[in-house]
Amino acid sequence: MTTDTTTKDTAPGATAPGETVLDARGVTMRFGGLTAVRGVDLTVNAGEIVGLIGPNGAGKTTFFNCLTGLYVPTEGEVRYKGNVLPPKSFKVTAAGIARTFQNIRLFANMTVLENVLVGRHTRTKEGFWSAVLRGPGFHKAEKASRDRAMELLRFVGLDHKSEHLARNLPYGEQRKLEIARALASEPGLLLLDEPTAGMNPQETRTTEELVFAIRDMGIAVLVIEHDMRFIFNLCDRVAVLVQGEKLVEGDSATVQGDERVVAAYLGEPFEDAPGAEEVAEVEAAEAHAEAAEAHAETAEPDAEAAEAAETAETDADTTADAADTTTDAAPGKENDR
Amino acid sequence: MTTQTTAPETPGARRTETPSGLVPLPEKAGRALALGGSVLTIVSTFLAWTWTAEFPGDLTVYGYPGGLQVLVLVGAALATLFALASYGLRGLGWLTPAGPDAALKFATLATFATSWYTVLAISSKLGGLVNLEPGGFLVALSSLAALAGALALPFQRPEPEPIDPEDTGWEKFKHSAAHGWETIKAVFTASGSPRPVPALPSYAEILIIVASLALGLLVFTYGIGTEYDEQFIGFLITAGFGFAALNKAGLIAHASQIASRHQNITICGAFLAAALFPFTQTDDQYATLGVYILIFATVALGLNIVVGLAGLLDLGYVAFLGVGAYAAALVSGSPSSPFDVHFPFWAAVLVGAAASLVFGVLIGAPTLRLRGDYLAIVTLGFGEIFRITANNLDGTSGPDITNGSNGVSSIPNLDVLGFDFGTQHDMGGFTIGRFANYFFLMLIITAVVVLVFRRSGNSRIGRAWVAIREDETAALAMGINGFRVKLIAFAVGASLAGLAGTVQAHVTYTVTPEQYLFAGPIPPNSAFLLAAVVLGGMGTISGPLIGAALLFLIPNKLQFLGNYQLFAFGLALILLMRFRPEGLIPNRRRQLEFHEEAEAPTHLTKAGA
Secondary structure (H helix, E strand, C coil): CCCCCCCCCCCCCCCCCCCEEEEEEEEEEEECCEEEEEEEEEEEECCCEEEEECCCCCCHHHHHHHHCCCCCCCEEEEEECCEECCCCHHHHHHHCEEECCCCCCCCCCCEHHHHHHHHHHHHCCCCHHHHHHCCHHHHHHHHHHHHHHHHHHHHHCCHHHCCCEHHHCCHHHHHHHHHHHHHCCCCCEEEEECCCCCCCHHHHHHHHHHHHHHHHCCCEEEEECCCHHHHHHHCCEEEEEECCEEEEEECHHHHHHCHHHHHHHHCCCCCCCCCHHHHHHHHHHHHHHHCCCCCHHHHCCCCCHHHHHHHHHHHHHHHHHHHHHHCCCCCCCCCCC | CCCCCCCCHHHHHHHHCCCCCCCCCCHHHHHHHHHHHHHHHHHHCCCCCECCCCCCCCCCCCCCCCCHHHHHHHHHHHHHHHHHHHCCCCCCHHHCCCCHHHHHHHHHHHHHHHHHHHHHHHHHHHCCHHHECHHHHHHHHHHHHHHHHHHCCCCCCCCCCCCCCCCCHHHHHHHHHHHHHHHHHHHCCCCCCCCCCCCCCHHHHHHHHHHHHHHHHHHHHHHHCCCCHHHHHHHHHHHHHHHHHHHHHCHHHHHHHHHHHCHHHHHHHHHHHHHHHHHHCCCCHHHHHHHHHHHHHHHHHHHHHHHHHCCCCCCCCHHHHHHHHHHHHHCECCCCCCCCCECCHHHHHHHHHHHHHHHHHHHHHHHCCCCCHHHHHHHHHHHHHHHHHHHHCECCCCCECCCHHHCECCCCCCEECCEECCCCEEECCEEECHHHHHHHHHHHHHHHHHHHHHHHHCCHHHHHHHHHHHCHHHHHHCCCCHHHHHHHHHHHHHHHHHHHHHHHHHHHCCECHHHCCCCCCCCCCHHHHHHHHHHHCCCCCHHHHHHHHHHHHHHHHCHHHHHHHHHHHHHHHHHHHHHCCCCCCCCHHHHHHHCCCCCCCCCCCCCCC
């Protein structure tokens, strides 16, 4: 299983389309009196990209950690390809779920190639004695691992930097390297925790293409993200998590049109607040005035002005978040542990 | 470094200022003075420095340098070479790939420090300057002149940071002191970055490796063979500054680049050089030191797997050495061992390593679930538990196994395939004594440990160790079974220490609990082992070996310090950690960790070299 280097179209961990890869049922996570996640159901099918959104503190990362074995859910169960997930994160990875982290967690003082080689750990078997004795099997396996790692680096476009230290890579490339490292464990499901946080629009677009390419390899993807445009472009289905509970799930249009989602992000209108039409008028006028410098979408005054406002709002939110994540030295959200 | 607060014209004004030296002399005069002073120093080492042979080393002979004069001669020769190279003399360019000035400054400083130390030592020992012969005055003056001349060479002065007018007097003092320190540092900074190594034919590169190893062996042999305190201190001064001079000249960087191109040859050559060491000695006295250094260094290298690669701070590591030593001692046929067995050496080695392995797994299994500081404290506790247990298994407090605080004594010498390690052997005209025999045996053990370190470090398991050290959560998320991988590191480190312990038991004749303390003035003990790893350089092979050699030799040679030994040792460690936190032989990774401002090299050589 380690030498499958020729396959370009399908990854080794790929699943037949239509099959359910991940099946979370009634996942509840309590920390003492606090219920971070309450009865969430979520399925991911093969060949699908599923998005998970929600305001800050909605329990997205907690739910994520339940899926990767960092937490054991208080109630409910998570099945991967029909088997209940083991409660240890390294066993989950061995089973076929790989992840990236919200605040990049590369092995900073290892080279780019070594980082990806560490990702190959579960798919290789050479132990201590094999390393010391260095029989022919060792060299063969090592070479196969290196070839596969270089192939993955080529896939994400980092092969020319394989001997650099991971810490010296620019931010966007560190994100890519994290994805390559996760892919090295030959997953059937890839979990991406805010993969575009802190990226500029070009980098976001590159990431988008990268995720599509991963999907085309036959790997299902579950992605948490704050960037709404990214999510709605990318995902086949989107689930919204608010205060630990799943609010809606459906395709982009369903979620975007759902009033409860808008309310969760923006709050309910006051009793005596101006009606939606007035809001729309004001928004339209403002948008018109700013059309020269603002981006094209907001210049389009229509009945969905509220939605436009939402996008703008979440965009601002994302930027603020990005600032948070990039100053990664003291992040307020160290919830991966 | 100056910020927006400076007026725009000041930097321009500064730039027009030509760089000048620390000593106000014209550059040409300074260079000439440095050369002349160095040559004169060479001459003076052939004169008598004092009238009586009462000062050790006999500095009274004309035409034949002795003792400290040799050290001064070496320093002055180095300075002369660098001075000639700084004139751009043809054929000497290879000496200074990173620019000659900083190297010249260090070389003259080495000469000056050694000769003034000698002169002062003579005067204070014999009671006054009157005991100096003209040669003594000549060497003092000429080395001072050479240093002054070298310091007159221009350097890039750092710009002072603007002074905050609201500073108090103390802050102003701190500010000017910081600037003074920056200036001093700038004086000794090499001007250029080293040129890349020219492509040489591989036989030439191998010759260079051989020459550097021979030089290393020579320096080490000289250091270990120093006979009196003054000579050893002079050796430390000359070697320290001389090494700095070679480093600033860029020669060390070149040599290590060439060595990294031929890693296997370098390692084999280094072992060959080490094996030649007993042949350079006439009696067994210094081979004794050699064996103890090798035992210490081997255990330190084993600890480097645990600390340097896997990042597990183990403060009780010496216990594994003790387990190996006790195991070997108990099956050695010693009369004080309760087991009446006499295993052959290979079986004793296996027993020792296996006992340490079991002990390591027993300690590791419950403790490795802890992280960081907690692990350190628990291992510290286990190390002490081993010692106290060995003390108590004496037949009164517990079963009679280890013979209590008297230890297992009268351990017979090894006899492998009819080769008796206890007697002298004649090999090709050289007499190889008891300790030299053990030196060779220990060298083989060291080679095994180096092999294990190198091979396991650069493999799947080694990468997993480093990944665990870097970020345990991410490593777990990559599918690494953290506990298992850490336990392997712990067990491997333990059995390597046990391996060294089996030889140690035979070398020392006696194994007592008091040999395996947490901290004490005599290495090996846990604190010294850790210090050797940190001082030498974590995650490297040569680092702990060099660190262990220094940590063993310095206390051994400076016994006149008496009770202040540990104090001096602590002071040295603090200074080293302040100025070179990555250790003497830095791992490229760690060097980057501590000196982020340094230009980031884009390529790494193979890990663990």
